[in-house]
Amino acid sequence: MSEYVCKVSSENHPSWGVRVPLFIDDNLDTFPIAFHLLTTPTSPQQTPPQTTSQTTLQATPQTIPLTPLPTPSPLNTTLPPNTLPPNTSPPPPPPPPPTSQHPMVTRSKIKIVKANPKYNFHVTTSSLISKSPFHALRDPNWKQAMCDEYKALIDNETWVLVPRLPNVNIVRSMWLYKHKYNVDASLSRYKARLVASGRSQQQGIDCDETFSPVVKPAIIQTVLSLVVSREWPIHQLDVKNAFLHGHLTETVYMHQPRGFTDSAHSDYVCLMQKSLYGLKQASRSWFQRFSSYAIRAGFYHSKIDSSLFIFHKGPDTTYLLLYVNDIILTASSTLLLQRIISLLHAKFAIKDLGPLNYFLGISAMHTTSGIFLSQTKYATEILERAKMLNCNLCRTPVDTEKKLGPEGSPSTTSQLIAYSDADWAGCPATRRSTSGYCVFVGDNLLTWSFKRQDTLSRSSAEADYRGVTNAVDETSWIRNLLRELHTPLFTATLVYCDNLSAVYMSANLVQHQRTKHIKIGIHFVRDKVAAGHVRVLHVPSRFQYADIFTKGLPYTLFTDFTSS
Known part of the structure; x- marks a missing residue:
């Protein structure tokens, strides 16, 4: 040195x-x-x-030998005496570091220096969602997502550039940005999508029919119940750029996408050759394209719901549920499932997401006893939006006294059971009743509903009888669905009600002074009972599960219902 x-x-x-x-x-x-x-x-x-x-x-420069210097070195850092000017005091010592007076006991106060493993998580940041395409192009993450979307549109031959014609409607185009998350709420990818502004379309000129069916939640839960009981494999599929596969029957013009204007033809417009997100008829065009291909492949529409496609040939059975571009696919064997996936992949750009784990905001966790469905992410978002994440827990979700005014395990599907209940004149403002029901297939809860009745009921028997009618409506629909899924029920549906008068009215052709005004259409329950399709039975209130929908329950009763 x-x-x-x-x-x-x-x-x-x-x-x-x-x-x-x-x-x-x-x-x-x-x-x-x-x-x-x-x-x-x-x-x-x-x-x-x-x-x-x-x-x-x-x-x-002077090279100093590497040997140790003598102790009294002329280059020591100690000032010689009498070097300060007269009447000059030495500088004051630096103040001591401030000490925290907060009563909280921290790790540093008690001299803990060892790292806590729970604080050693890997933290990543995501780019904010941009509102302008020009700002988004400056961010490498959003720019890559936009380029991927634009390339997919060009490769799909979604439009051709043509000179702008006079007196034609030109649809606006816009970019939308979104963060895609995994089931554990971690960031999955950046998604940029070019859409057309459907508000700028004109009815009868560049759009006509727009309705497109989607699968209902009750059908999804019914199919999942069958999958668990039969131990079938079930996968989740995602169709990339689904709306781009639809063919348009109308002539639609659109402005060139911002940020990707052709410099050689900046005044040209896009003549749409295929459908695009945002067009009013885009969803209908995609459904028609997918439906026609599925029918050619051997599927057929369910009469209960057009979004349920069924393939049944000998021992092979496949159920396909379509919700826009999300698909749930299950089959009687793994080999058949892979064959159907390959068949769909040959026509559309489909990504196999593996076993069902997150669909339409619902998390599906596979356990040894079945599939556990939850909406933890959705519930957390609601609590965060309402600033209630740090609130104390409540033993029951509804106040047991306050009246509101305007202000399991796998099981077979051998039995269909419903519970119906009504809160007579429960609304203090309108004096209308609230009816609710829940339907089970085996031990699995499929559907439930609770809503205020449209008319006034003169008695609690009438209110409960109307509730039984709604439950029989739902169970009849589910019986027809199970029949189409090749799982017919050979036993009568059991509908439990805790009002004896309503039970008697459903089984006996009784007309008395307080039931003459009930509409004849409500009495179709009697026809179902007479045909042997439905049995209306009495159940004590302590076993009436539908009570949870119509009134506030004490903690003990609420706990018994949720744990049973």
């Missing part, structure tokens, strides 16, 4: 210092010069130097 002695001649005071390089090479020192200077004021007898325009630096 070498040191250099340097002398700096300044305008006011000569200074001495020692330069200690960070690294010394035998031939060249390439690091910046750093000085530790000791200021020595000029004595009164010393003549001040001549004033110059700038400070000069005179450095005399």
